[in-house]
Amino acid sequence: MKLESLKTIATQTALSIHTLRKFCREGMPHYRVGKKILVDRAEFEPWFTSRFRLTPEADDLDTIVSEAIASADKITI
Secondary structure (H helix, E strand, C coil), X not given: CCEEEHHHHHXXXXXXXXXXXXXXXXXXXXEEXXXXXXXXXXXHHHHHHXXXXXCCCHHHHXXXXXXXXXXXXXXXC
């Protein structure tokens, strides 16, 4: 287990420290040592990806593109 500070996690993920503190209140796995909040990266990544899918699956992307094209075809100028 390698514990990292919120500042380190924020830098590595491009999330703000404020957002990470909010995630802690919402159940993100973390450890408190005094007032310091530490996060195990091995626990954080699965938690984060289970809550926020970062990229659509190929089938989802095909659906999104098809729907966008169908919507564009309905537009009249």
